Amino acid sequence: MRSRLPPVVVGGDPFSGMVYAGGHRIKLPGRAMDHNNDRTAPKPGTRENRAAITRPIQDALGERLRSMYDDLRAEPVPDRLLDLLKQVDEQRPSDR
Amino acid sequence: MIAPLPETREAMMNALPHLRAFAISLTGNVDQADDLVQEAILRGLANIEKFTPGTSMRAWLFTILRNQFHTAYRKRRREVEDPDGVMAGRLSTAPEQSGHLDLEDLKTALAKLPLEQREALLLVAAEGLSYEETAAICGTAVGTIKSRINRARHRLAELVGVSGKGDIGVDRVIKAAMRE
Numbered sequence: 001m002r003s004r005l006p007p008v009v010v011g012g013d014p015f016s017g018m019v020y021a022g023g024h025r026i027k028l029p030g031r032a033m034d035h036n037n038d039r040t041a042p043k044p045g046t047r048e049n050r051a052a053i054t055r056p057i058q059d060a061l062g063e064r065l066r067s068m069y070d071d072l073r074a075e076p077v078p079d080r081l082l083d084l085l086k087q088v089d090e091q092r093p094s095d096r
Numbered sequence: 097m098i099a100p101l102p103e104t105r106e107a108m109m110n111a112l113p114h115l116r117a118f119a120i121s122l123t124g125n126v127d128q129a130d131d132l133v134q135e136a137i138l139r140g141l142a143n144i145e146k147f148t149p150g151t152s153m154r155a156w157l158f159t160i161l162r163n164q165f166h167t168a169y170r171k172r173r174r175e176v177e178d179p180d181g182v183m184a185g186r187l188s189t190a191p192e193q194s195g196h197l198d199l200e201d202l203k204t205a206l207a208k209l210p211l212e213q214r215e216a217l218l219l220v221a222a223e224g225l226s227y228e229e230t231a232a233i234c235g236t237a238v239g240t241i242k243s244r245i246n247r248a249r250h251r252l253a254e255l256v257g258v259s260g261k262g263d264i265g266v267d268r269v270i271k272a273a274m275r276e
Contacts, residue, residue, distance in 0.1 A: 057253055058249055058253070061249065061252055061253060061256070062221050062249075064202055065202065065206075065217070065218075065221055065222050065252075066221065066222055068121070068199060068202055068203070068222070069117050069121060069218070069222035069223065070117075072116065072117035072120050072121065073113045073114060073116070073117040074113070075113070075116070075117075077112045077113055077116060078130055080130070080134065081112055081116070081130065081133055081134055081137065082109070082112070084134065084137045084138065084141070085105050085108055085109050085112075085137065
């Protein structure tokens with residue numbers, strides 16, 4: 001038994017809106033805690049959507065992303081980029 | 097400058113379409129992307145003695161390109177208030193709720209992701225690199241990459257409007273996938 005309250009420790013899943021306070025999982029009212037100063041940290045007010053993102057959605061989005069990327073990769077490379085490497089080839093002495 | 101071996105040159109040549117796809121997806125701008133690729137190739141050639149034979153030329157060039165872009169991005173960040181907003185505005189209009197997920201929706205959403213999330217997502221989910229390779233390219237830990245990708249996926253779903261309540265979103269994105 002503890003004689004006094006343990007310090008509040010904030011942590012846990014940044015998506016869930018839950019924090020651990022003194023070892024207990026509690027639901028915070030309103031917006032989630034400001035977790036850290038990481039520029040990529042989730043913005044407040046969006047977390048309620050997170051639970052709804054299911055596997056099929058992720059798979060479909062991933063597929064779409066790959067398809068977009070594959071199309072870009074299939075584009076012809078502009079001559080000015082190819083020339084950078086062609087020129088190098090010509091500069092190389094032919095004797096070995 | 098030491099001229100690279102033919103196999104080195106070929107490896108660079110093979111990496112070009114990959115570098116370009118990454119740079120275009122990262123910047124949302126073909127001209128800027130081609131400048132980045134050009135710079136990466138020139139730097140790669142100038143520093144070819146630093147490349148370890150037997151390792152991945154593609155990953156090495158990705159690292160160079162990524163670092164260049166970050167340098168330019170940081171510089172721009174000091175100059176403008178909201179580089180993400182500027183970029184997003186330049187790219188396209190807001191996604192339409194038109195009943196399918198089209199390419200423009202995806203590009204717009206991608207541009208709105210924070211840079212660290214965007215690059216991690218592209219390298220793993222689109223380019224198909226491992227978490228380890230991506231972590232090395234981005235100069236961070238594997239766990240950080242996993243976390244960034246997780247955030248990126250959720251944010252992307254929110255931005256293209258498929259994460260909303262219930263089946264409408266699911267329906268919409270599945271339809272989009274079926275149209276392929």
